[in-house]
Amino acid sequence: MGMCRPAVLGLAFLLGALVSGPAPARAADAVVKVGALKLTSSAPLFIGVEKGFFKEYGIDAELVFFQAAAPIATALATGQIDVGATGITAALYNIVLGGEQMWLVADKGREWPGYPLTGIVVQKDLYDGGVRAIADLKGRRIGITTLGSTFHYSLGNILEKSGLKLEDVRVVPLQTMPAAIEALKGKQVDAILLPQPFPGTAEAQGFGKILFWVGDLHPWQTVAVFYSKKLAADRQRAVAFMKGYVKASRYYFDAVLVQKDGALVPGSHYDEVVQITAKYTQAKPEVIRLGFPFQDRNARLLVTDIERQMKWWTDKGFMKRTIPLKGIVDTSFVEEAAKAVPEK
Amino acid sequence: MRVLVDRLCKTYRDRSGHALVALDGIDLAVASEEFVAILGPSGCGKSTLLGIIAGLSAATSGQVLFEGERRPGQPLTATVFQEFALFPWRTVQGNVEFGLEELGLPPAERRERARRFIAMTGLEGFEGKYPHQLSGGMRQRVGIARALAVDPAVLLMDEPFSALDAQTRTLMMEELLGIWERARTSILYVTHNIHEAVYMADRVLVLSRRPGRVLDTVPVDLKRPRHEGQMGEADFLQATERIWGLIKSQAQAALVEGKD
Amino acid sequence: MPAERVAARDRSAFLRRDDHRALRLAALVGLLALWEALTRVGWIPALFLPSPLGVLRELGEMAASGQLLLHLAASLRRLLLGFAVGACAGITVGIVTGFFSRADAVGQPLIAATFPIPKIALLPLLILWLGIGEPSKVAVIALGVFFPMAINTYAGVREADPLLVRAALAFGAGRWSVIRKVILPSALPMIFAGLKLGAGTALLLLVAAEMIAADSGIGFLVLHAGNIMDTTKLMVGIVCLSLLGVLSHWALTRCERRAVPWRQTS
Numbered sequence: 001m002g003m004c005r006p007a008v009l010g011l012a013f014l015l016g017a018l019v020s021g022p023a024p025a026r027a028a029d030a031v032v033k034v035g036a037l038k039l040t041s042s043a044p045l046f047i048g049v050e051k052g053f054f055k056e057y058g059i060d061a062e063l064v065f066f067q068a069a070a071p072i073a074t075a076l077a078t079g080q081i082d083v084g085a086t087g088i089t090a091a092l093y094n095i096v097l098g099g100e101q102m103w104l105v106a107d108k109g110r111e112w113p114g115y116p117l118t119g120i121v122v123q124k125d126l127y128d129g130g131v132r133a134i135a136d137l138k139g140r141r142i143g144i145t146t147l148g149s150t151f152h153y154s155l156g157n158i159l160e161k162s163g164l165k166l167e168d169v170r171v172v173p174l175q176t177m178p179a180a181i182e183a184l185k186g187k188q189v190d191a192i193l194l195p196q197p198f199p200g201t202a203e204a205q206g207f208g209k210i211l212f213w214v215g216d217l218h219p220w221q222t223v224a225v226f227y228s229k230k231l232a233a234d235r236q237r238a239v240a241f242m243k244g245y246v247k248a249s250r251y252y253f254d255a256v257l258v259q260k261d262g263a264l265v266p267g268s269h270y271d272e273v274v275q276i277t278a279k280y281t282q283a284k285p286e287v288i289r290l291g292f293p294f295q296d297r298n299a300r301l302l303v304t305d306i307e308r309q310m311k312w313w314t315d316k317g318f319m320k321r322t323i324p325l326k327g328i329v330d331t332s333f334v335e336e337a338a339k340a341v342p343e344k
Numbered sequence: 345m346r347v348l349v350d351r352l353c354k355t356y357r358d359r360s361g362h363a364l365v366a367l368d369g370i371d372l373a374v375a376s377e378e379f380v381a382i383l384g385p386s387g388c389g390k391s392t393l394l395g396i397i398a399g400l401s402a403a404t405s406g407q408v409l410f411e412g413e414r415r416p417g418q419p420l421t422a423t424v425f426q427e428f429a430l431f432p433w434r435t436v437q438g439n440v441e442f443g444l445e446e447l448g449l450p451p452a453e454r455r456e457r458a459r460r461f462i463a464m465t466g467l468e469g470f471e472g473k474y475p476h477q478l479s480g481g482m483r484q485r486v487g488i489a490r491a492l493a494v495d496p497a498v499l500l501m502d503e504p505f506s507a508l509d510a511q512t513r514t515l516m517m518e519e520l521l522g523i524w525e526r527a528r529t530s531i532l533y534v535t536h537n538i539h540e541a542v543y544m545a546d547r548v549l550v551l552s553r554r555p556g557r558v559l560d561t562v563p564v565d566l567k568r569p570r571h572e573g574q575m576g577e578a579d580f581l582q583a584t585e586r587i588w589g590l591i592k593s594q595a596q597a598a599l600v601e602g603k604d
Numbered sequence: 605m606p607a608e609r610v611a612a613r614d615r616s617a618f619l620r621r622d623d624h625r626a627l628r629l630a631a632l633v634g635l636l637a638l639w640e641a642l643t644r645v646g647w648i649p650a651l652f653l654p655s656p657l658g659v660l661r662e663l664g665e666m667a668a669s670g671q672l673l674l675h676l677a678a679s680l681r682r683l684l685l686g687f688a689v690g691a692c693a694g695i696t697v698g699i700v701t702g703f704f705s706r707a708d709a710v711g712q713p714l715i716a717a718t719f720p721i722p723k724i725a726l727l728p729l730l731i732l733w734l735g736i737g738e739p740s741k742v743a744v745i746a747l748g749v750f751f752p753m754a755i756n757t758y759a760g761v762r763e764a765d766p767l768l769v770r771a772a773l774a775f776g777a778g779r780w781s782v783i784r785k786v787i788l789p790s791a792l793p794m795i796f797a798g799l800k801l802g803a804g805t806a807l808l809l810l811v812a813a814e815m816i817a818a819d820s821g822i823g824f825l826v827l828h829a830g831n832i833m834d835t836t837k838l839m840v841g842i843v844c845l846s847l848l849g850v851l852s853h854w855a856l857t858r859c860e861r862r863a864v865p866w867r868q869t870s
Contacts, residue, residue: 070831077651091833098651098835148832172736172817173828179816188736188817318832398774419776429771432866433789442785443775476866494775 031060032231032241035072035081038065038281040196041109041117041223041293043256045085046280047273048248056247057240063280069149076102076228083241084226090148090318092226093310096328097320101229103330105238106245107301109223111154111215112294114259117222118154118214119199122191123184127209131190134162134212141170143180143189148318150222151193153309156316157218166316184208197287215294220309221302223293232330242299242337249299250343256292298338303329345412345420345497347374347397347530352406354392366392368555369406374498374530376412381533381541383587384551384559385595390534393556394502397532398423414497417447422496426503428483430475436462436486437471443494461489464523481512488520498530505540514572517544521570542583543570550587553594562587654836659843662836676844678820679810682738683848686745687806694750694802695795698757702791703783715754723748723805724812736817741810748809749802756798760791793867796860803852807845822848 032054036042045063048054054061066072069086076084077100085108096102111117122131131137137159144151156166172189174180181198183189185207192198193214202208225245231238251269258267278285296302306329310322354367366389374380382390395401397408398421410420422443430439440458449457462471465485475483484504491499504520505513521544524531535541541548548562564583566574574580636656642648643655650658666672701711727744734740764787772786814823826841 070833073833089832091831094833095651098833099649100651146831147828171819173819174736174817175815183736186732188731318834400770400773421774423771423774425767425771425774427767429767431768431771431786431789433792433864442772445785446776446781474866490775 030058030237031062032083032237033062033064033081034083034085035064035066035075036085037067037069037072040277040281040283040288040291042085042280043273043277043292044108044245044248044252044295044299046276047251048244050276050279051248051251053247053251054241054244057243059237059241059244061241061244073102073226076226079228079230082228082231084228085223086226087150087223088221088306088309089150089153090313093313093319093323093328096323102328103227103229103232104224104301104306104328105227105232105330106225106242106299106334107221107223107249107296108225108299109293109295110219110302111213111222112219113216114262114264115215115257115294116196116199116213116291117293118151118193118195120155120158120191120193120211120214121184121199121202121208122211123187124207124209125187126190127211132211134158134217135164137191138164138168139170140190141172141188143172143174143183143192145175145177145180146173147171148313153220153312154214154218154222155193156312157220158212158214161218196291197283200287200290221305223295224301225299227330227333232333238333239336239340242333243341246299246334246337246341249295250297250341252292253295253297257294257297299334300338301329301331301334303331345410345414345530346376347372347498347532348409348411349373349393349397350407350409352393352396352408353404354389354396354401355404365555367396367403368557370551370556370558372549372558374532376530377528379524379531379533379544379546381535381545381548382551383535383538383541383548383591384556385553385591385598386536388551388553388594389556390551391502393551394423394500394532394534397421397498398500410497412497415495419443419447419494419496421498421500422491422494424484424487424491424499424501424504426506428475428480428487428507430483430486430490432475435472435474436467436478439475439486440489440493443490447494458489458493461493464492464526465489466519479512480508481516484508484516485519488523492523492527492529496529498532501531501533503535504533506535506537513540518572520544521568525569538584538587539575542566542580542587543575548583548587550590552591553598559590562590651833651835654839658836659839663840663843666837666840672840672844675820675822675825675841678818678824679814679822679848682741682745682813682821683806683810686742686809687749687802689742690746690749690806691753691799691802693746694753694798695757697750697754698795699761699783699787699791701754702758702761703787715751719751719755723809727812727816731816740816741813741818744813745806745809748805752801752805753795753798756794756801757791760794761787763794764790792864793860796856796864800853800856803856804849807849807852811845 034045036045045061049061049063064081066075069089070091072081072084072086073089073092073095075081077095084102088104092102109117120134142155144155146152152171155171159166159169172183174183174189177194177198180189180192180194181202184192184202191211199208199210203210227238231241252273255267255269255273258265274285274288277283277288281288303325307322307325310319313319314322349370349372352367352370353365356364356366358364370393372380382393384390392401396403414420431442434442437455437458440462441454444454444457459471462468465488467482467485467489470478470482475486478486484507487504505516508516517540533541533544542564545564548564550559550562551557552559562583565579566577639653640656643650643653643658663672697711697715701708701715723744726747727740730740730743734743768786768790769782772782777785810821811823811826814821815827818824822841822844826838826845829835829837829841
């Protein structure tokens with residue numbers, strides 16, 4: 001309790017922005033403020049800073065850490081940060097619909113087949129009792145963090161792929177990830193949807209069993225890099241930052257996302273990447289090794305999926321209407337950067 | 345019924361253990377259907393005395409006895425208070441019925457009896473009013489009706505008209521006498537007003553300042569029914585002079601010393 | 605000295621306070637009109653502060669689709685149940701500790717120790733004990749209502765006019781008669797004050813309670829709309845909460861006027 005309060009924080013930002021008016025003018029032009037969460041999925045950003053890839057292209061990237069995804073979106077909308085790196089949620093789309101322009105510019109994580117990120121974990125007892133397929137979840141209580149989150153989206157789509165609807169289960173919002181784990185442990189819910197390392201922990205401690213990884217059932221563009229309106233207008237800086245990010249993405253991909261004969265194998269600089277990630281997330285290296293999220297080697301977005309997401313949220317009534325792609329997606333930065341950054 | 349008070353003493357102890365003697369050996373007797381006034385300066389313990397007789401506090405020594413015939417279920421006493429003590433959340437009817445409820449009478453009988461005494465005290469038409477809607481005089485009439493309704497063996501009245509203005513007081517005194525002529529209970533009437541005491545009572549008991557003792561008993565030989573004109577008669581003046589003589593020095597001392 | 609003739613003047617005019625009914629209404633309407641105008645012109649971005657008309661439109665849509673009724677019903681159920689439980693328990697404890705000195709000796713320290721604990725902080729514990737369903741939600745609201753009720757009832761009982769207690773005794777009332785016929789009616793004004801306090805606390809705790817494992821309710825609506833950044837729906841939720849607060853206060857005041865006709869409190 002008291003950790004993720006997106007609504008409260010969002011309201012506070014609203015009030016603050018209302019009082020302070022439009023975004024204040026930037027002082028130092030070379031500094032780019034990057035809002036991120038202390039999760040493994042932010043690894044490319046950590047790499048970019050640690051290995052000096054941003055500096056290489058004249059950008060001083062300053063990492064600003066948040067406790068939850070929603071405040072990152074609001075901070076971006078109000079110009080407090082230039083770049084946001086976080087999950088794509090209904091809140092984000094609604095901010096753009098509400099008139100605050102932001103741009104989806106690059107990939108930062110996908111649910112992808114073969115790459116464990118978010119898992120569906122059921123109570124061990126239920127698993128032993130025969131709950132093995134998604135269809136077996138009918139009528140059961142499924143714990144997520146909040147409605148409108150990436151977990152909500154994953155859950156809905158997985159159910160639909162098995163012929164069920166969200167209405168066929170009892171979705172239980174528990175606000176935070178630790179609360180969700182506790183709820184599963186205490187048998188308040190039958191299953192939860194959480195990212196690594198929570199599924200691994202649940203299995204290791206014996207109260208949960210991982211049924212499936214979301215990526216194996218429904219791949220989708222989950223996490224992205226966003227640009228504020230101001231940064232997007234500053235072409236030179238925007239592309240420079242992207243170059244550093246593309247370089248870091250390639251480094252990341254070659255280190256931790258390499259597959260040989262259908263299995264994940266450590267790539268070049270694997271230990272170094274684990275170490276860097278551990279340093280920033282303060283998680284144990286063993287836990288980090290459990291899984292790195294998939295992203296495109298050149299950080300390209302899965303643009304068609306963006307459209308599909310907006311349609312899904314609109315159907316569920318979380319958005320009033322969809323946004324035309326050109327009103328929210330701008331792939332020109334990543335395309336330009338991918339061409340410009342040489343392969344080593 | 346007769347009331348016999350035999351060597352009644354009441355001592356209070358304050359926090360530091362000092363003894364405060366409120367009553368020091370009171371002897372008094374009230375005959376059946378007698379109107380007795382108890383008079384004295386402030387702090388002479390007259391309200392304390394009434395409270396003990398009413399069963400609202402305990403004596404330190406001595407006793408109070410009630411002797412004579414009593415109808416089954418008839419309460420020994422009923423009290424009329426100086427500050428009226430009406431229940432603000434009850435109507436006039438509700439207040440008058442209170443004592444009857446405690447006696448366990450069934451609702452229909454309560455209503456009937458209460459109506460009778462409401463009429464007797466001139467409150468007809470006001471049954472549904474609340475105390476805060478009535479004047480001081482009206483409120484005390486409710487107090488009197490409430491006390492009379494239970495038909496007590498002895499009616500205790502603790503400075504019932506002190507809280508009223510002079511004109512209302514005079515009128516209420518007359519009314520009370522009229523009601524008493526009809527009801528004819530024994531009455532113990534506490535007051536600090538000499539004229540009031542002499543006008544109303546058959547006998548006036550004069551108490552001293554603390555510790556309270558009976559200074560004297562002054563009989564009042566005025567004919568009944570009493571009327572205003574008697575206030576100029578020799579008997580009236582003699583009685584008041586005699587009482588004033590008894591308590592004058594006491595009152596002066598009380599004035600100098602301040603509140604007891 | 606020359607004689608003069610001067611008229612007496614009323615110098616207390618500046619102390620008189622008017623009701624200014626028209627001004628009150630005009631101020632409220634004016635504020636709303638200004639707000640609407642600012643959002644239309646674009647000085648206030650629609651995301652940050654939705655226009656009043658937009659909020660009204662959303663309210664209408666939610667009412668028509670039945671959504672509003674669903675949320676209101678869920679919240680009202682929790683509120684009324686929690687309020688009833690908390691109020692009954694609080695009044696009982698208040699009377700018992702106020703009247704019986706032994707109960708007071710035992711109860712007062714307990715209440716003094718537990719009262720300052722923010723009930724929101726107890727919510728995780730309640731969920732642990734009672735589960736994530738309705739019982740924990742009703743319980744946290746009941747707890748929030750219990751304390752002002754117990755404390756106010758206690759004060760009301762202690763405040764009972766000793767003269768009236770004497771009068772009741774003088775007419776033959778025993779212990780239970782005194783409690784029922786004097787103490788309780790005496791304490792009613794304080795009890796109503798406690799009820800009004802409790803109503804405010806209940807609404808506060810409703811929102812907190814509906815944060816965990818709820819799928820309907822006004823508190824849930826507010827939190828959910830905040831989560832997905834639908835600020836118009838958020839305002840609708842806030843307006844509903846505000847209306848619930850105003851309504852409960854009005855209802856309690858009406859009840860008070862009927863139940864306590866001899867005392868005019870606010």
